[in-house]
Amino acid sequence: xxxxxxxxxxxxxxxxxxxxxxxxxxxxxxxxxxxxxxxxxxxxxxxxxxxxxxxxxxxxxxxxxxxxxxxxxxxxxxxxxxxxxxxxxxxxxxxxxxxxxxxxxxxxxxxxxxxxxxxxxxxxxxxxxxxxxxxxxxxxxxxxxxxxxxxxxxxxxxxxxxxxxxxxxxxxxxxxxxxxxxxxxxxxxxxxxxxxxxxxxxxxxxxxxxxxxxxxxxxxxxxxxxxxxxxxxxxxxxxxxxxxxxxxxxxxxxxxxxxxxxxxxxxxxxxxxxxxxxxx
Amino acid sequence: xxxxxxxxxxxxxxxxxxxxxxxxxxxxxxxxxxxxxxxxxxxxxxxxxxxxxxxxxxxxxxxxxxxxxxxxxxxxxxxxxxxxxxxxxxxxxxxxxxxxxxxxxxxxxxxxxxxxxxxxxxxxxxxxxxxxxxxxxxxxxxxxxxxxxxxxxxxxxxxxxxxxxxxxxxxxxxxxxxxxxxxxxxxxxxxxxxxxxxxxxxxxxxxxxxxxxxxxxxxxxxxxxxxxxxxxxxxxxxxxxxxxxxxxxxxxxxxxxxxxxxxxxxxxxxxxxxxxxxxxxxxxxxxxxxxxxxxxxxxxxxxxxxxxxxxxxxxxxxxxxxxxxxxxxxxxxxxxxxxxxxxxxxxxxxxxxxxxxxxxxxxxxxxxxxxxxxxxxxxxxxxxxxxxxxxxxxxxxxxxxxxxxxxxxxxxxxxxxxxxxxxxxxxxxxxxxxxxxxxxxxxxxxxxxxxxxxxxxxxxxxxxxxxxxxxxxxxxxxxxxxxxxxxxxxxxxxxxxxxxxxxxxxxxxxxxxxxxxxxxxxxxxxxxxxxxxxxxxxxxxxxxxxxxxxxxxxxxxxxxxxxxxx
Numbered sequence: 001x002x003x004x005x006x007x008x009x010x011x012x013x014x015x016x017x018x019x020x021x022x023x024x025x026x027x028x029x030x031x032x033x034x035x036x037x038x039x040x041x042x043x044x045x046x047x048x049x050x051x052x053x054x055x056x057x058x059x060x061x062x063x064x065x066x067x068x069x070x071x072x073x074x075x076x077x078x079x080x081x082x083x084x085x086x087x088x089x090x091x092x093x094x095x096x097x098x099x100x101x102x103x104x105x106x107x108x109x110x111x112x113x114x115x116x117x118x119x120x121x122x123x124x125x126x127x128x129x130x131x132x133x134x135x136x137x138x139x140x141x142x143x144x145x146x147x148x149x150x151x152x153x154x155x156x157x158x159x160x161x162x163x164x165x166x167x168x169x170x171x172x173x174x175x176x177x178x179x180x181x182x183x184x185x186x187x188x189x190x191x192x193x194x195x196x197x198x199x200x201x202x203x204x205x206x207x208x209x210x211x212x213x214x215x216x217x218x219x220x221x222x223x224x225x226x227x228x229x230x231x232x233x234x235x236x237x238x239x240x241x242x243x244x245x246x247x248x249x250x251x252x253x254x255x256x257x258x259x260x261x262x263x264x265x266x267x268x269x270x271x272x273x274x275x276x277x278x279x280x
Numbered sequence: 281x282x283x284x285x286x287x288x289x290x291x292x293x294x295x296x297x298x299x300x301x302x303x304x305x306x307x308x309x310x311x312x313x314x315x316x317x318x319x320x321x322x323x324x325x326x327x328x329x330x331x332x333x334x335x336x337x338x339x340x341x342x343x344x345x346x347x348x349x350x351x352x353x354x355x356x357x358x359x360x361x362x363x364x365x366x367x368x369x370x371x372x373x374x375x376x377x378x379x380x381x382x383x384x385x386x387x388x389x390x391x392x393x394x395x396x397x398x399x400x401x402x403x404x405x406x407x408x409x410x411x412x413x414x415x416x417x418x419x420x421x422x423x424x425x426x427x428x429x430x431x432x433x434x435x436x437x438x439x440x441x442x443x444x445x446x447x448x449x450x451x452x453x454x455x456x457x458x459x460x461x462x463x464x465x466x467x468x469x470x471x472x473x474x475x476x477x478x479x480x481x482x483x484x485x486x487x488x489x490x491x492x493x494x495x496x497x498x499x500x501x502x503x504x505x506x507x508x509x510x511x512x513x514x515x516x517x518x519x520x521x522x523x524x525x526x527x528x529x530x531x532x533x534x535x536x537x538x539x540x541x542x543x544x545x546x547x548x549x550x551x552x553x554x555x556x557x558x559x560x561x562x563x564x565x566x567x568x569x570x571x572x573x574x575x576x577x578x579x580x581x582x583x584x585x586x587x588x589x590x591x592x593x594x595x596x597x598x599x600x601x602x603x604x605x606x607x608x609x610x611x612x613x614x615x616x617x618x619x620x621x622x623x624x625x626x627x628x629x630x631x632x633x634x635x636x637x638x639x640x641x642x643x644x645x646x647x648x649x650x651x652x653x654x655x656x657x658x659x660x661x662x663x664x665x666x667x668x669x670x671x672x673x674x675x676x677x678x679x680x681x682x683x684x685x686x687x688x689x690x691x692x693x694x695x696x697x698x699x700x701x702x703x704x705x706x707x708x709x710x711x712x713x714x715x716x717x718x719x720x721x722x723x724x725x726x727x728x729x730x731x732x733x734x735x736x737x738x739x740x741x742x743x744x745x746x747x748x749x750x751x752x753x754x755x756x757x758x759x760x761x762x763x764x765x766x767x768x769x770x771x772x773x774x775x776x777x778x779x780x781x782x783x784x785x786x787x788x789x790x791x792x793x794x795x796x797x798x799x800x801x802x803x804x805x806x807x808x809x810x811x812x813x814x815x816x817x818x819x820x821x822x823x824x825x826x827x828x829x830x831x832x833x834x835x836x837x838x839x840x841x842x843x844x845x846x
Contacts (some may be wrong), residue, residue: 012492020445029306036401037441037544039527039528039530039540039542039545041533041536043530043533043537044469047446047532099508105470105533107468107469107470107471108466108467109466109468109469109470110432110466110467110469111469113433113466114430117499144346144347145327145328145346145347146327146347148409149329150325152400152403152404152407153323153325153400154325154371155403155413156402156403157325157371157372157394157399159399159403160399176528181399182402183406184403185406185407186403186405186407186408186409187407187409187410188407188408189408190411190414193411196740209569220355226354226356229356230356233356243313245409245411248411249411252411253411253414255418256414256421259418259419259421259422260421260424260586261425262424263422263423263425263426264422264425264428264429266426266429267425267426267427267429267433268429268433269434270430270433270434271429271434271466272433273431273434273438274433274434275433275466275467275469276469276491277492277540278437278441278467278487278491278492279467279483279487280487280491280492280493280494
């Protein structure tokens, strides 16, 4: 494999090889479905229904095997990219095949649950693809060479300066600055990590306070203008640090849905097949 | 550029610094964490390359690298020219430019004034930047979901299956008070058809063995009259031997799947029937719009009984049904009515005679007593105005007539019509004054009655009266006559079914042209074109969608399937 291919995206691996394979599979299946004339309504129990069911079940097993395969670190990384590319496109093909297997029949039962889980698992996977394509770039851009630790170091350094400058300022400002230094945190619970914009940040509050109430004084008082500049730097760093955490969470949180849904799907698939043949 | 850098390391007790000098001779002097920097600063808050110092025309220029800045005498800047005496704050480091000595282009001190301290530790302590769980780990959620699903999808239904009471009457209403009785409902792929809904959750009624397909025997337990579609000895390709009921009859799709109603199911073979059954006499049909003309099955000869099928086609000779009755529908349906024996007129409607069955599917058979006798009296003797011959059969009628005259003879109250003025019984006069007592008298009376009955039956009140409605056959040998046997067909189209009830709001004459029928031999069935005015095939858009099973059954009861094979 040439070095060019090492940076080829998993989506366009080898000129969309697996995309075209999956399209071909879906095309064949749709043609069969249209050509097939079951005695009555399309149903999972016709010969084509059973065939599509076997293909779907095999695909589900193979797709979940990806979870095992990706832990086999001894095998080369390029191979894993091949697997991921195929995983994505055949996962999408599964939606079509499983839909045709269902014959568009939906009810409150284990059979439809298996189908719904297929849809949810693939949907979460699609979200994962979106995330992996979009966010690593944004993360690099946001970090601009700084690691989260470095950002936090800079923030605490600014805090030292802020406290120093605050000593000369009126009590109201100083206490706001103290709060900004002592209470500002990064991250937090899952919601705070995911939407940092909604977090009430003492640093922002202090900045707003000074900018609205003491802006006029900054012309005369160098300390105030400096504090404003320091706070602006700090809020910018905080935004970047929080954005960094947010992206890290987004890059990972979809797996909390994708993997449990996939394992749940295995359980549902087993129940579905058992039910079909138990009461054949 | 040659720069002397004095690293101020540690304050001594006297207030001075322990210091280390470093001379750098380079075009630019860069400060940063990276090892390529001329001045290597170890604090993690410093970038790999934080700032570069260059000399331009004797002045020192500072320029930030990357996303960083510095302060010169308290001012936040990214580019600056500095002169001796300026104090520069570079992150946690303080730099002071000293006066030049002769040996160096610049002299400066650098001090790590604000080492990483408590603020960073406290900030890290306050902050939660790690993301490892969402209540549970990924693996935890996976196990949780898997166990929940296996419980609902496998363990629950299996418990319901195991705890089900065995061996009860399958038709008995299912008891649902058991533990997890309804847990196996999640296995149901769809609702029962309404006809099987009474089985409730007693799955084992049909699913007798786990992991075994439902067999025909189960179906035949109730549906034991399901027949072949065609005689398999003549049409082996249509044989159902070896087929499973559930190949075609799909349960658990509500009322949709149990009976196949698509045209395609039939027309797969019947659109080109000779290709699959070369000895078939059926005509091809691909859709109700292309349905062949009706061929009613009509009696051809009575002895022996033979039948023929003749099309109802305006362009061909009209079919004739030899029922051996005479009945002009047109005379009975005249607009000004029919004459009643009592002199009045009655306007008849179809429903006077053709009454629907309970349920309304078909019409009840016509009965002489109920529908004809009101007008068509079977009176035969003016002196016995209340007596009517029984309609049942001719020999009974003959006995009744003879009996009536015998009664006259024995009672002696017969008035001979030849001498109506005499106010005594001419018959009595004929055989003596007194009542009939002797054996001879009695014998003579019966002989008279017999001959009288014979005379009547041969005349207009006998043969004439019967012949009004019935075909009369003469027996050459015995010189007797008889009423020809009547054959009223119950079905002219025996391979189809028709329900009159949904059609009850139409006039009878819409389909049955009875007002213009002069003969009982007329076949008053409508042409298929009449049906096609309202009914179309499966894909008709402006007509009632009517597929084959609307009128035809697939299984023919008279072609029973052999049960011993099951």
